[in-house]
Amino acid sequence: MTFTAPASGASGTFPGNVMTVNITTNGSGVATTPTLTANGIAGGPYNVVASMGIGLPTANFALTNLKGDQFITLDAIPNQTFGNPDFNVFTVASSGLIVNLAAIGNCTVSGNTIHLTGAGSCEIVASQGGNANYNAAPDVHRTFSIAKANQTITFGALANKTFGDPDFNVSATASSGLPVGFAAAGNCTIAGNTVHLTGAGSCTITASQPGNANFNAATDVPQSFNIAKANQTITFGALANKTFGDADFNVSATASSGLSVSFTATGNCTIAGNTVHLTGAGSCTITASQGGNANFNAATDVPQSFNIAKANQTITFNALANKTFGDADFNVSATASSGLSVSFAASGNCTIAGNTVHITGAGSCTITGSQAGNANYNAAANVPQTFTIAKASTITALLSSVNPSSFGQNVTFTATVTSGAGTLSGTVQFKDNGTNLPPSRLPL
Numbered sequence: 001m002t003f004t005a006p007a008s009g010a011s012g013t014f015p016g017n018v019m020t021v022n023i024t025t026n027g028s029g030v031a032t033t034p035t036l037t038a039n040g041i042a043g044g045p046y047n048v049v050a051s052m053g054i055g056l057p058t059a060n061f062a063l064t065n066l067k068g069d070q071f072i073t074l075d076a077i078p079n080q081t082f083g084n085p086d087f088n089v090f091t092v093a094s095s096g097l098i099v100n101l102a103a104i105g106n107c108t109v110s111g112n113t114i115h116l117t118g119a120g121s122c123e124i125v126a127s128q129g130g131n132a133n134y135n136a137a138p139d140v141h142r143t144f145s146i147a148k149a150n151q152t153i154t155f156g157a158l159a160n161k162t163f164g165d166p167d168f169n170v171s172a173t174a175s176s177g178l179p180v181g182f183a184a185a186g187n188c189t190i191a192g193n194t195v196h197l198t199g200a201g202s203c204t205i206t207a208s209q210p211g212n213a214n215f216n217a218a219t220d221v222p223q224s225f226n227i228a229k230a231n232q233t234i235t236f237g238a239l240a241n242k243t244f245g246d247a248d249f250n251v252s253a254t255a256s257s258g259l260s261v262s263f264t265a266t267g268n269c270t271i272a273g274n275t276v277h278l279t280g281a282g283s284c285t286i287t288a289s290q291g292g293n294a295n296f297n298a299a300t301d302v303p304q305s306f307n308i309a310k311a312n313q314t315i316t317f318n319a320l321a322n323k324t325f326g327d328a329d330f331n332v333s334a335t336a337s338s339g340l341s342v343s344f345a346a347s348g349n350c351t352i353a354g355n356t357v358h359i360t361g362a363g364s365c366t367i368t369g370s371q372a373g374n375a376n377y378n379a380a381a382n383v384p385q386t387f388t389i390a391k392a393s394t395i396t397a398l399l400s401s402v403n404p405s406s407f408g409q410n411v412t413f414t415a416t417v418t419s420g421a422g423t424l425s426g427t428v429q430f431k432d433n434g435t436n437l438p439p440s441r442l443p444l
Helices: none
Strands: 002-004 020-022 043-051 058-065 072-074 091-093 100-105 107-110 113-116 120-128 137-147 181-186 188-191 194-197 201-208 221-228 262-267 269-272 275-278 282-289 302-309 343-348 350-353 356-359 363-370 383-390 394-400 413-419
Touching: 072 120, 072 137, 107 120, 113 120, 188 201, 194 201, 269 282, 275 282, 350 363, 356 363
Parallel strands: none
Antiparallel strands: 002 020, 002 043, 043 058, 072 091, 100 107, 100 120, 107 113, 120 137, 181 188, 181 201, 188 194, 201 221, 262 269, 262 282, 269 275, 282 302, 343 350, 343 363, 350 356, 363 383, 394 413
């Protein structure tokens, strides 16, 4: 008996993948075919024809091929960390049909390549919807976790600074690409990424990145640098020359640091605060200094010197009253504007000892006041005062040897001349009715 399956379309094959088999009937006249396997094309009915030979009757068996079931193989997916490179998964359908992959969660899939989009979890769903010959396969799900990625900060060393340097910027990057924040400790502050120095000492800038949904916090990266004290300079202008006796005066100086400047004095002067007092002629040096502080080095001292000229002085010596010869000795007085003592000299009909004047005769006398100066004062201009000395007044007493006298009698006259100025010397002229008599020498 010959059995024949259709050559195309829905059909089946006998062992050996053949479409026709010849089977010998048994003693009962029955021929049994081996197993007919559907060819994988669903459909029907189709006829399997049994025949005894050409021209003999045939028998048809109507068969229908049903759709086949299929299943999907999808490998397990290990847990991942965000930032891992894209990777492939293996999947296959028992039907040989193409398996489609879909992604749910923090991932995407293209073909069989998975891309991680964030930390969290990802579910890959494998599906095969079947076709004309295969039923849809049951979906296969594979879920895996995605850990947050670690990140690191790159933050280079910072150069040492000097207090007073301008503000400057710092920069750091995180391997995550997330922005890096900064904090300051020590003698500095930071706003954004701009560092401001607040004093000498040291400063530590710490870069940090706290992470986010996809990245763990980075390990902080500190960078420290030293801040040296700033130098400073003093501005102190030249001082004008002075004259001894000038009024006290103020000096001023400034330090570039803004710190207060102090003063010291050497020479013929003193200083209290910033007020200079002249103590004598000569010279004076005022030195400005600023000793620095925690933030500034001491400034270089700045001295300014000036000359102090001797002061001029004047003598006050009032006019002297006229005198008469024989007047008693008298004192004179004069003062110098310097306060120095005034000395006296005499010329003419007088002498002076100290300040006591003695008249030596009638005529005139000049007393001159002088002050020669000293280390601080120039000599004063001499001041002379002149006065006249009148002759002293006299009293004459006349006596006769006989009084009254007789005619022809000899008479002797005696003239006594006295003065408060002392004993007089000279000649007394006697007259008789206007006629000069022979002179007589004093005393008489």
